[in-house]
Amino acid sequence: MSKVPPEVVERVKKLREEIEYHNYRYYVLNSPVISDAEYDALMRELKELEEKYPELITPDSPTQRVGFKPAEAFKEVKHEEPMLSLDDAMNEEEVLEFDKRVKKFLNLPEEKEIEYTVEPKIDGLAVELVYENGVFTVGSTRGDGYTGEDVTNNLKTIPSIPLKLRRFTDDAPPIPPRIDVRGEVFMTKEEFKRLNEERILKGELPFANPRNAAAGSLRQLDPKVTAQRKLDIFCYGVGKVEGIRFKTQWEILQTLKKWGLKINPLARVVKNIKEAIEYHHYIESIRESLDYDIDGVVIKVNDLELWEKLGTKARSPRYAIAYKFQPTQATTQLVDVVFQVGRTGAITPVAVLKPVQIGGVTVERATLHNEDFIKNLDVRIGDWVLVQRAGDVIPQIVMPIKEKRTGKEKPIKFPTHCPICGTKLVKKExxxxxxxxxxxxxASLVRKILHFASRNAMNIEGLGEKVARDLVSKGLVQNIADLFYLKTEDFMRLPGFAYKKAKNLFEAIQKSKKTTLARFLYALGIRHVGEAMAQLLAQKFKTLENLMKASTADLMSISGVGYEVAKSIVDFFKNEENQKLIKRMLEAGVTFIDEEKEEEKTLNGLTFVFTGTLKSMTRDQAKKLVLEKGGRVTNSVSKNVDYVVVGEKPGSKYQKAKALGLKIINEQEFLKLIGKV
Ligand SMILES: [Zn+2]
Known part of the structure; x- marks a missing residue:
């Protein structure tokens, strides 16, 4: 029948096993043992064999994650065991109350200690994964707890969900004939930020939080769209189970892990409720440093026999509770909207709010992103609004509370002309x-001056915000080039300036004229040209003239420069106003010294990431040293990073770097590398 040579059948089997093992090392254990390239080679070989012998393709093959056609609609899936929701506890008393209730229900004395499992409560979307004989067959959303939507093909695109369960450790129990695994699908904060920036630029409505983004991405009719959004999962429990009996919740978690399912690495067993409360405080203290959103911790009785005795109430179990963190949302009133002009001339509407406390911080302003965002929300001045503060993201308006409207609310009018200079605003297609x-x-001028003078740009000491504003409002400076033509007497016209202060500022400006090309390029404030990009451009083009003559194609031939960046640079230098500006600055005596010759470029081409606190210097100083030596500094951990410098209390970047198998060095090793010891 089949013409497949037996050695190919054997090889395909071996490849799948190997790929699944490396997935397990990477996603579950966070410690890969091969490089991405080696992994890709295994996948490629498997794909090639399957293309040649399509009869070998099985639904659980690691190649079968993408390529499904869009669905017309989602089918319904009934959960064999209902997916209950948890009761919330908002404070310590309510958690102690929960512990008391558990003991009372079990007829245990109050001094008896109950063992609990604790883990972060992921702010994501609950799903159920059905594994039959170890093969992932059906995946669904929680829905109303009894019936959810069939999102199998979308879930298959999530790389941390195994298509086939295997026994990855010797002590793993055999794979049961059927097990329904529950987990929370989520989106990392980084991916959430990236996705929203992309949406805002396209004029689409940004997602209010990572949970909505994860839900929106998972409920896509086209699995290809889901595949592009980097979703992840933490598994936390089981539903219907056949062929295996668990004794504790901890055993469930550990067994899932041994079978290749990803569980939260912060999950723990604690001896009593007091320790559970301590765990909550600990997790809350590291909350911001996690790369995913959480909104509390889940506390579950560990002993499953007790679960049966405790049973469930209407829709929630008696053996578990969600101990929530302080809320990150609040309602307040939108008093006004101001339109800020940014350094690149971008107009951002900013909501002025009646001050409100959110998570211990007073919030008075929130972003409204852009005109489309305002239109879509239909938010008005005078509205009561729901405001949200999430992680390191600036506070934003989630929605107006339309039920509270009195009819006196006024629509927000987006200006057609610049609120500062009156020029007609433009919008790119x-x-x-x-x-x-x-x-x-x-406004853009004040910001431009501040950016121009900032420490990592021209480094003009004494030119702060107040001075910049005064210079502009007195008409002394109409563009950045004017700075180099100011005399000591000019500064003496500014409020608070006597001779000495004026002379100091004059001299600081003269001193700044001797700079490096990279600093100057960064100082110009060209869109998309940050410090690292400026450094790269200076290295590649050597002189300003060369760069000013460069075409989009020339620029794009440099690794790391994309079309948008290249176009922005070409447009900037094509602009006559900018050409005049540069000419005047050069005439005033701006010259470029070649730091490259003074300093050896020992770090040429190397990329660094910093995480944690350094003892001997600030992050900025360390960054500058790397740049001076020809290296690059980035904030995101990827396989393109050469060194990860780890200081005290490193953040999630450290974990990620470990998972990627990157070279990790401590402060001492870093100092050695840059020749400081
Ligand atoms: Zn303007």
Missing amino acids: GEAIWRCPNPNCY
Whole structure:
């Protein structure tokens, strides 16, 4: 029948086993043992064999994650065991109360200690994964707890969900004929930020939080869209189970892990409720440093025999509780909207709020992103609004509370002209952001001056925000080049300036004229040209003239420069106003010294990531040293990173770097590398 040579059948089997093992090392244990390239080679070989012998393809093959056609609609899936929701506890008393209730229900004395499992409560979307004889067959959303939606093909695109369970350790129990695994699908904060930036630029409505983003991504009719959003999962329990009996919740978690399912590495067993409360405080203290959103911790009785005795109430079990953190949302009133002009002329509407406490911080302003966002929300001045503070993201308005409207609310009018200089605003096709095209616009000018003078740019000491504003409002500076033509007497016209202070600022500006090309490029404030990019451009083009002559194609031939960046640079230097500006600065005596010759570029081409606190210097100083030596500094951990420098209390980047198998060095090793010891 089949013409497949037996050695190919054997090889395909071996490849799948190997790939699944490496998935397990990478996703479950966080410690891969092969490089991405080696992994890709295994996948490629398997794909090639399956293409040649399609009869070998099985639904659980690691190649079968993508390639499903969009669905018309989601089918319904009934959960064999209902997916209950948990009761919330908002404070310590309520958690102690829960512990008391458990003991009372079990007829245990109050001094008896109950053992609990604890783990972070992921702010994601609950799903159920059905494994039959170890093969992932059906995946569904929680829905109403009894019936959910069939999102199998979308779940298959999530790389941390195994398509086949295996016994990855010798002590793993045999794979049961059927097990329904429960987990929480989530989106990392980084991916959430990336996705929202992309959506805002396209004029689409940003997601309010990572949970909505995860839900929106999972409930896509086209699995290809889901595959592009980097979703992840933590498994936390089971539903219907056949052929195996667990004794404790901890055993469930550990067994799932041994079978290749990802569980939260912060999960623990604690001896009593007091320890559970301590765990809650600990997790709350590291909350911001995690790369996913959580909104509390889940506390579960560990002994499953007690679960049966405790049973469930209407829709929630008696053996578990969600101990929530302080809320990150609050309602308040939208008093006004102001339109900020940014350094690149971008107009951002900012909501002025009646001050409100959210998670221990007073929030008075929140972003409204852009015109489309305002229109879509239909938010008005005078509205009561739901405001949210999530992680390191700036506070934002989630929605207006329309039920509270009195009829006196006024629609927000987006300006057609720059609120500062009056120039007609422009909007690029395909973008959602209005910009003031006037390069001399007041607000953008103040920001431009501040950026120009900042420490990592021209480094002009004594030129802070107040001075910049005064210089502009007195008409002394109409563009950044004017700074180099100011005399000591000019500064003496500013409020608070006597001779000495004026002379100091004058001298600081003269001193700044001797700079490096990289600093100057960064100081110009070209869109998409940050410090690292400026450094790269200076290295590649050597002189300003060369760079000013470069075409989009020339720029794009440099690794790390994409079309958008290249176009932005070409457009900047093509602009006549900018050309004049640069000419005047050079005429005033701006010259470029070649730091490259003074300092050996020992770190040329190497990329660094920093995490944690360094003892001997600030992050900025360390960054500068790397740049000076020709290296690059980035914030995101990827396989393109050469060194991860780990200081005290490193964040999630450290874990990620370990998972990727990157070179990790401590402060001492870093100092050696840059020649400081
Ligand atoms: Zn303007």
